[in-house]
Amino acid sequence: xxxxxxxxxxxxxxxxxxxxxxxxxxxxxxxxxxxxxxxxxxxxxxxxxxxxxxxxxxxxxxxxxxxxxxxxxxxxxxxxxxxxxxxxxxxxxxxxxxxxxxxxxxxxxxxxxxxxxxxxxxxxxxxxxxxxxxxxxxxxxxxxxxxxxxxxxxxxxxxxxxxxxxxxxxxxxxxxxxxxxxxxxxxxxxxxxxxx
Amino acid sequence: xxxxxxxxxxxxxxxxxxxxxxxxxxxxxxxxxxxxxxxxxxxxxxxxxxxxxxxxxxxxxxxxxxxxxxxxxxxxxxxxxxxxxxxxxxxxxxxxxxxx
Amino acid sequence: xxxxxxxxxxxxxxxxxxxxxxxxxxxxxxxxxxxxxxxxxxxxxxxxxxxxxxxxxxxxxxxxxxxxxxxxxxxxxxxxxxxxxxxxxxxxxxxxxxxxxxxxxxxxxxxxxxxxxxxxxxxxxxxxxxxxxxxxxxxxxxxxxxxxxxxxxxxxxxxxxxxxxxxxxxxxxxxxxxxxxxxxxxxxxxxxxxxxxxxxxxxxxxxxxxxxxxxxxxxxxxxxxxxxxxxxxxxxxxxxxxxxxxxxxxxxxxxxxxxxxxxxxxxxxxxxxxxxxxxxxxxxxxxxxxxxxxxxxxxxxxxxxxxxxxxxxxxxxxxxxxxxxxxxxxxxxxxxxxxxxxxxxxxxxxxxxxxxxxxxxxxxxxxxxxxxxxxxxxxxxxxxxxxxxxxxxxxxxxxxxxxxxxxxxxxxxxxxxxxxxxxxxxxxxxxxxxxxxxxxxxxxxxxxxxxxxxxxxxxxxxxxxxxxxxxxxxxxxxxxxxxxxxxxxxxxxxxxxxxxxxxxxxxxxxxxxxxxxxxxxxxxxxxxxxxxxxxxxxxxxxxxxxxxxxxxxxxxxxxxxxxxxxxxxxxxxxxxxxxxxxxxxxx
Numbered sequence: 001x002x003x004x005x006x007x008x009x010x011x012x013x014x015x016x017x018x019x020x021x022x023x024x025x026x027x028x029x030x031x032x033x034x035x036x037x038x039x040x041x042x043x044x045x046x047x048x049x050x051x052x053x054x055x056x057x058x059x060x061x062x063x064x065x066x067x068x069x070x071x072x073x074x075x076x077x078x079x080x081x082x083x084x085x086x087x088x089x090x091x092x093x094x095x096x097x098x099x100x101x102x103x104x105x106x107x108x109x110x111x112x113x114x115x116x117x118x119x120x121x122x123x124x125x126x127x128x129x130x131x132x133x134x135x136x137x138x139x140x141x142x143x144x145x146x147x148x149x150x151x152x153x154x155x156x157x158x159x160x161x162x163x164x165x166x167x168x169x170x171x172x173x174x175x176x177x178x179x180x181x182x183x184x185x186x187x188x189x190x191x192x193x194x195x196x
Numbered sequence: 197x198x199x200x201x202x203x204x205x206x207x208x209x210x211x212x213x214x215x216x217x218x219x220x221x222x223x224x225x226x227x228x229x230x231x232x233x234x235x236x237x238x239x240x241x242x243x244x245x246x247x248x249x250x251x252x253x254x255x256x257x258x259x260x261x262x263x264x265x266x267x268x269x270x271x272x273x274x275x276x277x278x279x280x281x282x283x284x285x286x287x288x289x290x291x292x293x294x295x296x
Numbered sequence: 297x298x299x300x301x302x303x304x305x306x307x308x309x310x311x312x313x314x315x316x317x318x319x320x321x322x323x324x325x326x327x328x329x330x331x332x333x334x335x336x337x338x339x340x341x342x343x344x345x346x347x348x349x350x351x352x353x354x355x356x357x358x359x360x361x362x363x364x365x366x367x368x369x370x371x372x373x374x375x376x377x378x379x380x381x382x383x384x385x386x387x388x389x390x391x392x393x394x395x396x397x398x399x400x401x402x403x404x405x406x407x408x409x410x411x412x413x414x415x416x417x418x419x420x421x422x423x424x425x426x427x428x429x430x431x432x433x434x435x436x437x438x439x440x441x442x443x444x445x446x447x448x449x450x451x452x453x454x455x456x457x458x459x460x461x462x463x464x465x466x467x468x469x470x471x472x473x474x475x476x477x478x479x480x481x482x483x484x485x486x487x488x489x490x491x492x493x494x495x496x497x498x499x500x501x502x503x504x505x506x507x508x509x510x511x512x513x514x515x516x517x518x519x520x521x522x523x524x525x526x527x528x529x530x531x532x533x534x535x536x537x538x539x540x541x542x543x544x545x546x547x548x549x550x551x552x553x554x555x556x557x558x559x560x561x562x563x564x565x566x567x568x569x570x571x572x573x574x575x576x577x578x579x580x581x582x583x584x585x586x587x588x589x590x591x592x593x594x595x596x597x598x599x600x601x602x603x604x605x606x607x608x609x610x611x612x613x614x615x616x617x618x619x620x621x622x623x624x625x626x627x628x629x630x631x632x633x634x635x636x637x638x639x640x641x642x643x644x645x646x647x648x649x650x651x652x653x654x655x656x657x658x659x660x661x662x663x664x665x666x667x668x669x670x671x672x673x674x675x676x677x678x679x680x681x682x683x684x685x686x687x688x689x690x691x692x693x694x695x696x697x698x699x700x701x702x703x704x705x706x707x708x709x710x711x712x713x714x715x716x717x718x719x720x721x722x723x724x725x726x727x728x729x730x731x732x733x734x735x736x737x738x739x740x741x742x743x744x745x746x747x748x749x750x751x752x753x754x755x756x757x758x759x760x761x762x763x764x765x766x767x768x769x770x771x772x773x774x775x776x777x778x779x780x781x782x783x784x785x786x787x788x789x790x791x792x793x794x795x796x797x798x799x800x801x802x803x804x805x806x807x808x809x810x811x812x813x814x815x816x817x818x819x820x821x822x823x824x825x826x827x828x829x830x831x832x833x834x835x836x837x838x839x840x841x842x843x844x845x846x847x848x849x850x851x852x853x854x855x856x857x858x859x860x861x862x863x864x865x866x867x868x869x870x871x872x873x874x875x876x877x878x879x880x881x882x883x
Binding site for chain 3: 267274275278281282285286288289290292293
């Protein structure tokens, strides 16, 4: 029993199922992070004093992290483009770098968190720190989730590439869309928390 | 994959590199600007503007939104409207309080 | 001559192996098996949630009196000497609401009916993502078990209302933390399901099945899925924030200067309890449309079928449902009129609330007008579907003074509110869901449920529902507050209406008795019900073209659609119904 349009696009919508599916999922993620951004706005507007992000947080480190994440977005889309060009070896290279950059991002994040805890800066200390940990924490969990998916594709990819290359390419595209979204959230998170 | 298709992808790859450079520059810019002397409102506006441009580039090119199908646009526009409603109506309720 | 597209035997997959019992009935990816799993699980939760309420109603009718037998079973912590302590009453209240909404009604209307019948009605072999579908059910199951487990942690289950308002919920007993984890599981389940439904409806419609030829039931599920997709995430975010408040010591929802029992709370403060309310109601208002839309869909199918006429105003109903879905995101703060919001923003929400009543009125009026000139068959499902109409009417109309900020000042947080929303969900949605069970039982099992038992179930339930919920308006107008564990016994202004408590409680217990013929009928008819052919109701939609029950894959060749969903009594046709997939004459 075959489900139609898993690999090929349905003519009138122009989409294959997973692509529509992932965009809908991303829409729900917009609402999830949107709620947290709304929380940030409400807490900040309602606060008598709100610290300048750069006074508490490490801007240089976060800037490096921003570059890392943007870089990983490029390598992610390149890994998909490689599959579109039929170059599985290139896919493995770019996906591998994407995963590596993901680890670096998380590594820097742990250093940041560790430094906070060392200076006794906990989420409970202030609403600023609370929303900082909540936003970056949830974002970090999403990074981890994405990396698990990417790692799975990287490790098991050759099997599906041999049996159903179109479907595998689609899977990488879908994983890529999710990964770019995670990058997108950080693009807003970074200035909001660190620079303003 | 046929030749024309591969050429097509190569064009996209050039775009990806270009977008990466733009994103890197915009990141440097946004950090640089944060050290300049503007009003708080000014800082917020500039930072958000730059973030929106960066996000637009990621969405349009990395996520291929620039050539995506109508259905996807529709779902996203609906989502943006609802996110705006959540943020602005909640904020308005807070601003319009009866001194409580 | 047969116009069905079924095959006389199971379609075998490539492996030609027998699938193990576990893969076939427990960890199945078949939307029909998953639909039944959702159906049975949700019915159990509905019964459990109802039982919690029957327990509450003892306390309300006879405050402080010892409950024989059951009181002893519950134990000395919560019912010492068989007398309910207020803390336990609060647990029952919070969990009754949570279980009925999130574990009962929505899983039944969306997870069970939606899962089973949407793919069939659109002529698809299954949902777009069968594995995701299975994951969705198991996330629901885990969430449900988590919720039940919360009764057994120290301090018992969540007890801050299903609405979990801080600051109370932030400092409440452990059960609240378990509630929050349960909600995370349930929201995950809902998310996976809603993506699946939308993709399925958009991508897997059969050839010729345009959007405006969809049965209204499918439209209802489509809009409902968008509501679930986009409204739940803010509550998930809020749940995470409340978990952080409770476990990590943050103050997202805790204002500065909070003092508990004379002790200032050792937190940073600076948070906002209203922030929780906004995030909660942003979900919970669309959630009530999630509760009603599939029910309207079921009623629409049954009315068209049992009047032998097309639905009146199909286009209006569809556009109204879509508009209703969109507007449902714009009205949420009408639950917050008494929180100190200013007149400007209150006027905004009051206006959107009045506007949203319009599409509801259009839908219900169209369904009523659909009866005009019809050849009405008073089958068991039709009885339930007909009763839905005035019951929803009462529920909807009583919402108007609540949606207007001024009158809400008097009625907010009174029994009037409880009466209003129960009229919509209990004699409203639940009657529609019963209608759906009687209507679709033959497709799922190949047999009909017994009609006599069905009629007893109907009349008993219908009368009792009104006995339970009508007096709530009386009590509410008199000023009796919600969530009072003694039903208002201590209030002077409530003394004149206290006698209704006994009436309502007896109504509830009698209603339970009338569910027994239904439960017996449901299970007995699976094996002993009267066998019926594949389209016993003479219906036009695609699910009736499949065998009863449909095999894995539903159709051997996917059907093609040539006409709209309600071509009943078409002039010149031999029969009084023309199925959607029937080839046009001369084709």
